[in-house]
Amino acid sequence: xxxxxxxxxxxxxxxxxxxxxxxxxxxxxxxxxxxxxxxxxxxxxxxxxxxxxxxxxxxxxxxxxxxxxxxxxxxxxxxxxxxxxxxxxxxxxxxxxxxxxxxxxxxxxxxxxxxxxxxxxxxxxxxxxxxxxxxxxxxxxxxxxxxxxxxxxxxxxxxxxxxxxxxxxxxxxxxxxxxxxxxxxxxxxxxxxxxxxxxxxxxxxxxxxxxxxx
Numbered sequence: 001x002x003x004x005x006x007x008x009x010x011x012x013x014x015x016x017x018x019x020x021x022x023x024x025x026x027x028x029x030x031x032x033x034x035x036x037x038x039x040x041x042x043x044x045x046x047x048x049x050x051x052x053x054x055x056x057x058x059x060x061x062x063x064x065x066x067x068x069x070x071x072x073x074x075x076x077x078x079x080x081x082x083x084x085x086x087x088x089x090x091x092x093x094x095x096x097x098x099x100x101x102x103x104x105x106x107x108x109x110x111x112x113x114x115x116x117x118x119x120x121x122x123x124x125x126x127x128x129x130x131x132x133x134x135x136x137x138x139x140x141x142x143x144x145x146x147x148x149x150x151x152x153x154x155x156x157x158x159x160x161x162x163x164x165x166x167x168x169x170x171x172x173x174x175x176x177x178x179x180x181x182x183x184x185x186x187x188x189x190x191x192x193x194x195x196x197x198x199x200x201x202x203x204x205x206x207x208x209x210x211x212x213x214x
Contacts, residue, residue, distance in 0.1 A: 026143045026144045030178055033185075036129075037188075040184070040185060054083060054198075054199075059205060059206070062206055063206060067213060069213055075210055079093055079206075092203070096210050098214065105211070112210075116200070119203065120200055127189055130189035133181060136182075138179060138182035138183075141174055141176075141179050142175070143174075144171065144173075144178060145175045148167035149171060
């Protein structure tokens with residue numbers, strides 16, 4: 001004769017209520033993630049079309065041109081003539097404007113590094129959203145698959161094929177939505193990370209060249 005745990009039915013009932021109550025929030029999150037993934041897809045396409053990649057040859061030319069400069073104004077003019085984006089030009093000009101009479105070399109290096117690291121922090125925040133959806137979206141898809149399976153199996157035992165079909169449809173749909181949103185955001189995050197790492201490398205190199213001149 002099978003033994004039962006005292007109070008097991010009550011605990012099982014509580015867990016069932018908790019699990020079923022999670023289904024609606026999971027479905028809402030999946031819809032939000034799908035919408036977010038579609039928006040991010042459009043954003044990365046727009047970013048790609050407007051992206052101005054600085055090649056290694058262009059970076060070397062910029063550094064050589066900066067090395068020929070004698071004043072802060074000349075450095076800023078050289079930077080403004082490059083294909084760097086506006087906010088990067090502004091930041092590099094801020095590095096060039098650090099007064100060497102007011103700050104020693106070590107202090108200027110620290111201030112310059114802080115400026116670039118602040119830019120890096122903003123970039124990481126952009127990537128963070130995509131990476132969160134990539135991980136949580138897949139998890140929500142799995143939850144949306146498992147949660148309806150309980151009532152579905154119960155319906156199967158009772159011969160209620162309509163309820164079983166409804167729950168299986170929900171399970172498959174949530175799996176598809178979770179994997180689609182998660183995969184799309186994962187790919188977007190990887191592409192953006194590669195782009196931004198290239199941009200940051202260029203900023204560090206050009207920033208160091210400016211400090212050497214100043």
